[in-house]
Amino acid sequence: MKKVIEVENLTKAFGRFKAVDQISFEVEKGEIFGFLGANGAGKTTAMRMLCGLSIPTSGKAIVAGYDIRTQPEMIKKNIGYMSQKFALYEDLSVAENIRFYAGIYQVPEIEIAPRTLELLNRLGLENEKDSLVKALPLGWKQKLAFSVAIFHHPGIVFLDEPTGGVDPVTRRQFWEMIYEATDSGITVFVTTHYMDEAEYCDRVSIMVDGKIAALDTPANLKKKFEANNMDEVFYRLARNASRKAD
């Protein structure tokens, strides 16, 4: 299998505090890679380095074939990103938001309108095309944000706690969208706090105190820690953490 993310001893220090401490892992093309950890374990910092938003203190990483240190702008062309903070423009309509991000990612103008319609039909949002985003319920906003993040067909999409604060039914629908995306060849790198969602991932890494404490398929992890579910696996690893949650 082709590797789309290769990370080697990646470290980010803020002063003497090592938010991310020498992590190494690889992600294969088309995989759903779950990136777990307690609050403050260093997940978001690691993800921001992989997206080219933050320069590592040491170590190296290749994302979509480009070095995060020297070619962050090339990485940005080839990834999608959905942040923890909801990042669509609340004062623009659904269609205007899609048009804006599609334009920025240089989707040809003639394709934008038909693909927008097709996307809205798929999401069942055709009647909300001209509604302002702030008028939509949170679950819809997040589905829309995800669709916008993959509108330009990136090789990899990074999702930072995409389902925070959303009801279980919408979460399930959200994961169906993630599966659809991987079917079309997109690699998904996702952080989450929900352990049922960890079960949906192909492979899971669990970060504790800036380091990767475990990395395997959910089935293997459960076997190794003699646990019934991912909740127990996570609890066994994370309870020894020395960092306080933020």
Next chain:
Amino acid sequence: MTLKYLLEKEFLQIKRNKFMPRMIFILPFVALALFPLVANFEVKDINLVVVDNDHSSFSARMVQKISSSGYFRLNKVSADYQTALYNIEQDDADVILEIAPGFEKNLMNFQPAGVLISTNTVNGMKGGLSSAYLSGIINDFSSEIRAEHLQNNSKLKANAIEIIPRYDYNPHLEYKYTMVPAILMMMLAMLSGFLPALNIVGEKEKGTIEQLNVTPVSKFTLILSKLIPYWVIGFIVLTICFLVAWMFYGMISAGGYLQIYLFAAVFVLAFSGLGLVISNYANTIQQAMFMMFFFVITFIFLSGLYTPVSSMPDWTQALSRISPLRYMIEVLRFIFLKGSNFFDLKWHFAALCGFAVLFNGWAVLSYRKTK
């Protein structure tokens, strides 16, 4: 062209914003309609108290002349200086005029006649001007008396020199003619500096700027997309200001409007650039506001808007060269009142271009897509 999509978004957001479009129209309108009338340095209705120790017809005539000048209000006639001083302490009077005994006699004999002007200078400007007005009227009175006398006594041909002042470009010394161009530029500086700064920091607070930083859009394009809308708004504000100046004060530029727009285009670019630099260092709207206020107020006081640059201490005169407002206010006063042309002001233009390049270059360099 990604710039097209970025601009489309900026204009949509300005249009959707309930507050901004109104602000853009109302602020310059109110500022120009109101401020030049308020920021008026002419002193009127000065409360005068007279201590007349002469009680002659001449002293009465002089007091009469003073009160008919329109600047002074004869509030009290006090018996002695002490009571008059008490009036000043009670804030009932601004100026004391004490007329010495023998005033009439001395005047008739061409001897120096004693008059004391004592002014409350807690408000330095008002005090200074009141005593200047008063001396002017008294001098006038003294030459009047002389003239009357000389007619009767042709032997004494006095060699009096009369000075006739002529005020160029603003013949009636109207403060509003000096203030309108300055206030106009102050408005333009405020709007074109604050708006882009608040816009970017607003996106930082909402988190949308991070989403933009993770897209391939270049920081140069991004900054251009924040500059252009406020540049356009600057032209709108300037046009509103010219209309108000014409409608309210009947002021029409003596020099070409096209030249003013040319200078203003560079000036707005410079101030928007400053706003962008600040937005790169501020993380919250509060921080951006404070920094912007600091710079705008400093630039306004150094600009010569309220007080002539030439009467500042030497070192602040030198410092005033770092205020883009100084150049622009001079430009506007020169073009608007004096009809100067571009070549008279080429160095001002060069300075403004320098500021525009400095601030915008700094804005591009200090913007970090990757931290």
